Amino acid sequence: MISRAFEILTRRIDGPLMAALALTLALGLTVVYSASGGSSFERAVGQGRNLALAIFALWMFAQIQPQLLMRLALPVYLAGLALLVGVALFGEVRNGARRWLNLGVTVVQPSEIMKIGVPLVLAWYFHRREEGLRLRDFAVAAMVLVLPVGLIVRQPDLGTALLIFASGFFVIFLAGLSWRVIGSLAVAGAVSLPFLWSVMHDYQRKRVLTLLDPMEDPLGAGYHIIQSTIAIGSGGILGKGWLNGTQAQLDFVPERSTDFILAVFGEEFGLVGNVVLIILYMLIIARGFMIAASASTVFSRLTAGAITLTFFTYAFVNMGMVSGVLPVVGVPLPMISYGGTALLSILVGFGILMSIATHKQLVSS
Amino acid sequence: MLGQALRDQQRELTVFRNRLMLSGLFILVAFAILLGRFSWLQVVQREYYHTLAEQNRISVVPVVPNRGLILDRNGEVLAANYSAYTLEITPSKVANVERAIDELASFIDVTPRDRRRFKKLQEESKNFESLPIRTRLTEEEVARFAVNRFRFPGFEIKARLFRSYPQGEVASHAIGYIGRINDADVKRIDEQNLTANYKGTDHIGKLGIEGAYEKELHGETGSEQVEIDAGGRAIRALARSEPISGNNLVVTLDLKLQKIAEEAFQEYKGALVAIDPKTGEVLALVSKPGFDPNLFVDGIDPQNWDALNNSPDKPLNNRALRGQYPPGSTIKPFMALAALEYKKRSPEFTISDPGYFALPGVAHRYRDWKKEGHGLVNMHKSIVISCDTYYYGLANELGIDAIHNFLTGFGFGAPTGIDIDGELAGLAPSQEWKQKRFRQKWYAGDTVSVGIGQGYMLATPLQLAAATATIANNGVPVHPRLLKAVQNSRTQETRELEPSVSRDALAARPEHIALVRSAMVDVTRPGGTAAAAGAGAAYAIAAKTGTAQVVGMKQGEKYDEKRLKQEHWDHALFIAFAPADDPKLAMAILVENGKHGGSTAGPIAREIFDYYLTGRKPVLKPLKPGDDDEEHD
Numbered sequence: 001m002i003s004r005a006f007e008i009l010t011r012r013i014d015g016p017l018m019a020a021l022a023l024t025l026a027l028g029l030t031v032v033y034s035a036s037g038g039s040s041f042e043r044a045v046g047q048g049r050n051l052a053l054a055i056f057a058l059w060m061f062a063q064i065q066p067q068l069l070m071r072l073a074l075p076v077y078l079a080g081l082a083l084l085v086g087v088a089l090f091g092e093v094r095n096g097a098r099r100w101l102n103l104g105v106t107v108v109q110p111s112e113i114m115k116i117g118v119p120l121v122l123a124w125y126f127h128r129r130e131e132g133l134r135l136r137d138f139a140v141a142a143m144v145l146v147l148p149v150g151l152i153v154r155q156p157d158l159g160t161a162l163l164i165f166a167s168g169f170f171v172i173f174l175a176g177l178s179w180r181v182i183g184s185l186a187v188a189g190a191v192s193l194p195f196l197w198s199v200m201h202d203y204q205r206k207r208v209l210t211l212l213d214p215m216e217d218p219l220g221a222g223y224h225i226i227q228s229t230i231a232i233g234s235g236g237i238l239g240k241g242w243l244n245g246t247q248a249q250l251d252f253v254p255e256r257s258t259d260f261i262l263a264v265f266g267e268e269f270g271l272v273g274n275v276v277l278i279i280l281y282m283l284i285i286a287r288g289f290m291i292a293a294s295a296s297t298v299f300s301r302l303t304a305g306a307i308t309l310t311f312f313t314y315a316f317v318n319m320g321m322v323s324g325v326l327p328v329v330g331v332p333l334p335m336i337s338y339g340g341t342a343l344l345s346i347l348v349g350f351g352i353l354m355s356i357a358t359h360k361q362l363v364s365s
Numbered sequence: 366m367l368g369q370a371l372r373d374q375q376r377e378l379t380v381f382r383n384r385l386m387l388s389g390l391f392i393l394v395a396f397a398i399l400l401g402r403f404s405w406l407q408v409v410q411r412e413y414y415h416t417l418a419e420q421n422r423i424s425v426v427p428v429v430p431n432r433g434l435i436l437d438r439n440g441e442v443l444a445a446n447y448s449a450y451t452l453e454i455t456p457s458k459v460a461n462v463e464r465a466i467d468e469l470a471s472f473i474d475v476t477p478r479d480r481r482r483f484k485k486l487q488e489e490s491k492n493f494e495s496l497p498i499r500t501r502l503t504e505e506e507v508a509r510f511a512v513n514r515f516r517f518p519g520f521e522i523k524a525r526l527f528r529s530y531p532q533g534e535v536a537s538h539a540i541g542y543i544g545r546i547n548d549a550d551v552k553r554i555d556e557q558n559l560t561a562n563y564k565g566t567d568h569i570g571k572l573g574i575e576g577a578y579e580k581e582l583h584g585e586t587g588s589e590q591v592e593i594d595a596g597g598r599a600i601r602a603l604a605r606s607e608p609i610s611g612n613n614l615v616v617t618l619d620l621k622l623q624k625i626a627e628e629a630f631q632e633y634k635g636a637l638v639a640i641d642p643k644t645g646e647v648l649a650l651v652s653k654p655g656f657d658p659n660l661f662v663d664g665i666d667p668q669n670w671d672a673l674n675n676s677p678d679k680p681l682n683n684r685a686l687r688g689q690y691p692p693g694s695t696i697k698p699f700m701a702l703a704a705l706e707y708k709k710r711s712p713e714f715t716i717s718d719p720g721y722f723a724l725p726g727v728a729h730r731y732r733d734w735k736k737e738g739h740g741l742v743n744m745h746k747s748i749v750i751s752c753d754t755y756y757y758g759l760a761n762e763l764g765i766d767a768i769h770n771f772l773t774g775f776g777f778g779a780p781t782g783i784d785i786d787g788e789l790a791g792l793a794p795s796q797e798w799k800q801k802r803f804r805q806k807w808y809a810g811d812t813v814s815v816g817i818g819q820g821y822m823l824a825t826p827l828q829l830a831a832a833t834a835t836i837a838n839n840g841v842p843v844h845p846r847l848l849k850a851v852q853n854s855r856t857q858e859t860r861e862l863e864p865s866v867s868r869d870a871l872a873a874r875p876e877h878i879a880l881v882r883s884a885m886v887d888v889t890r891p892g893g894t895a896a897a898a899g900a901g902a903a904y905a906i907a908a909k910t911g912t913a914q915v916v917g918m919k920q921g922e923k924y925d926e927k928r929l930k931q932e933h934w935d936h937a938l939f940i941a942f943a944p945a946d947d948p949k950l951a952m953a954i955l956v957e958n959g960k961h962g963g964s965t966a967g968p969i970a971r972e973i974f975d976y977y978l979t980g981r982k983p984v985l986k987p988l989k990p991g992d993d994d995e996e997h998d
Contacts, residue, residue: 176380233406233414251595
């Protein structure tokens with residue numbers, strides 16, 4: 001009876017991936033506890049609740065057959081797009097950004113839906129055009145990608161737009177966009193950089209400038225970066241120990257439990273901790289690639305590959321920003337940072353990955 | 366068709382796998398970059414960032430030492446400390462200070478005086494300094510503020526030590542006061558390399574003992590290493606080095622005597638210095654009117670400041686050290702000594718006083734105060750009845766440079782070197798001085814006026830007192846001082862100051878002094894100019910009266926019709942010591958507009974001697990300046 005229940009629960013779960021995820025999530029909880037001052041369980045318990053919900057969602061999505069997901073891709077994308085237009089027209093402004101839409105029942109942030117919607121719909125599209133992809137198909141895909149990304153950039157929410165663009169680009173890249181096009185796009189991108197600079201918001205420019213020289217404005221824009229690098233650097237090889245990071249515990253690290261949680265982690269667990277975290281991330285990515293490589297349909301291949309690469313992007317952008325090699329972009333550290341929404345979208349992604357991993361036998365048979 | 370599709374599919378899978386491989390490589394490179402960055406920060410640069418992190422979290426907070434107490438010679442407290450809560454504002458942290466204070470006033474009393482004082486402090490200090498809006502908060506007020514604290518960023522309750530002067534106005538000019546450190550103080554502290562020791566200190570001695578012995582009183586600042594959070598709040602103490610409290614100072618003043626002396630002046634302005642002639646210890650130092658030093662402690666408000674600063678009575682002016690008056694007839698005993706010393710007069714030398722003196726070949730007559738003259742006058746009588754004519758001729762024969770040289774030996778014309786700041790030098794004129802000052806030749810007539818302590822001659826009450834004490838001390842110059850002993854506030858160990866052994870040459874020969882002294886004793890006996898002061902005394906008083914002419918109104922004084930007349934009255938002077946044969950106390954008294962030394966200053970001296978020598982408490986009788994037709998000394 002018990003073994004039967006266990007069988008049902010774990011049937012669609014990929015063991016190695018789940019193990020790596022569980023280790024990372026457990027690590028995340030301990031860091032969130034420390035990053036919230038180490039004296040109250042409030043945040044850690046809240047994050048535990050978020051985690052329970054996100055794992056349930058993972059399990060749910062793991063049950064859904066890839067075929068069904070493929071059928072849902074276009075409606076989800078269109079709904080998301082409609083909501084984004086709604087945001088642009090009637091959205092609520094918070095902290096100077098128009099990102100939220102009040103649906104009467106609840107307030108939603110449609111860009112979150114697009115984190116899953118964009119790669120799914122692109123994978124669906126390439127799956128449909130399986131027989132001989134032409135340049136025209138890539139043009140259509142580019143349109144599908146640029147439309148929501150443009151709307152999100154205008155909110156403005158550069159971080160999310162960047163990640164959604166990356167997730168869509170990964171699908172297109174993996175589908176085989178020719179190197180010539182990629183090369184010319186890169187050149188075009190480099191050429192348009194000055195233009196991009198001119199349309200950037202002041203605060204966005206500042207973030208780039210801050211990356212180049214954080215000491216220019218040590219108490220303003222540079223403060224985050226300076227304090228987080230001090231935290232990480234002072235951690236040394238072995239770290240100051242859990243709950244003992246002075247930068248973290250005395251509140252010198254800003255946004256220590258969300259976007260800058262790596263500074264807390266790096267200070268308290270040192271280089272050893274950072275290496276362990278990178279190894280965990282690499283294990284997850286490696287497993288994701290294995291699932292993608294052995295997936296049976298174009299849709300599942302592309303989806304699995306894009307989800308894995310997007311996950312990598314999250315991790316790299318956040319770690320790069322907190323350690324001062326990338327500009328400050330509002331991206332949380334996946335599975336470590338406090339916060340429910342990001343956790344949910346990441347674990348839903350891994351749910352889909354598991355669905356792909358565990359449903360391929362059915363398809364190929 | 367199907368084969369084509371299959372080939373396409375195969376091709377697509379190959380492309381996909383290749384690209385996946387490529388991505389994998391990219392990811393490896395990306396993570397390698399991150400690992401490189403982490404190694405750089407956490408291994409290579411670790412020391413640097415560790416230092417920065419420590420600097421972030423550790424703040425060294427100065428621990429201010431307790432300021433030493435000031436005690437009188439009998440242990441009575443003249444300056445003490447008390448700890449109280451203050452409510453302080455850091456203006457740079459408050460958006461609208463005025464409005465915030467208004468809001469505060471809704472539940473804590475803020476008087477107009479508090480506001481004015483705060484405003485003045487604000488103008489005088491830097492924006493980021495913490496300035497008191499209220500001092501001496503009650504426990505209840507502290508509690509009330511604590512509840513509302515969140516509404517007042519930039520406001521803080523602090524427990525601070527305050528200076529208090531329990532005696533109020535009494536001896537205020539000698540004790541001085543402390544005030545907030547201003548720019549000039551900062552500069553001086555910096556020059557003396559004491560900046561570190563004054564971290565956390567915001568008051569400094571400004572005047573009197575408080576100013577002169579700042580170093581002894583201040584103590585050594587300790588420090589505390591505190592862990593702070595990003596908001597600057599202290600989390601816990603890491604290490605502490607205790608401050609060393611300032612030394613307690615025992616001053617030479619006798620508080621009871623001081624009080625009696627101040628009360629003896631009644632409503633008169635003036636100054637008094639009383640010295641123990643054997644040691645130079647100043648037992649009383651009076652400058653009337655005084656001021657309440659407590660007003661300065663937490664920053665004086667503009668209204669009180671203006672009142673003190675602009676009053677025609679000049680309460681902030683220390684008349685004892687800074688009032689320069691013509692000594693008048695009180696100079697006569699010194700002139701007599703000079704004449705004896707330079708052998709220009711013998712004690713028996715007698716003149717016949719016609720009531721005036723004239724220089725040979727000059728028509729101008731220098732008049733005696735007694736129109737008809739004193740008849741036959743020798744040295745003894747010249748002092749007892751204060752004959753002017755005798756000294757006109759005596760001075761003329763001595764010549765100004767001899768007078769200058771002799772008076773300098775008694776301390777005239779130079780600061781006495783008392784151990785508080787601000788003393789003025791007075792003036793013992795000479796030919797050289799006049800040439801320098803006015804580029805003019807010295808005239809014989811100038812010398813004649815100096816003979817009776819007028820003309821260019823000026824002395825401070827302190828100088829007169831020191832010179833009088835020197836006579837009382839048989840010609841050994843007396844150097845007045847206010848500090849008696851230094852007491853370590855922790856061990857209570859007291860170090861008495863070495864009695865200063867005078868290495869100065871005798872100011873006058875003891876046998877000459879004996880002659881002058883006997884005449885000074887007769888001044889307070891029937892027939893003398895201060896007979897009233899000596900009447901019925903159980904001991905002999907040696908004294909000399911004097912009158913200083915008030916030339917006219919000085920610049921900057923307000924014209925006040927009612928006061929005008931009295932302001933033109935002469936100043937009364939009196940020097941004395943007693944008991945005459947074994948002097949225990951020597952003093953000089955100046956009563957502004959008191960007319961005659963014998964009538965106003967004399968009774969003050971008598972009360973002080975009575976108390977000091979016999980313990981008799983004074984019964985104050987109104988001081989009468991005397992009528993104009995009365996003896997003029």
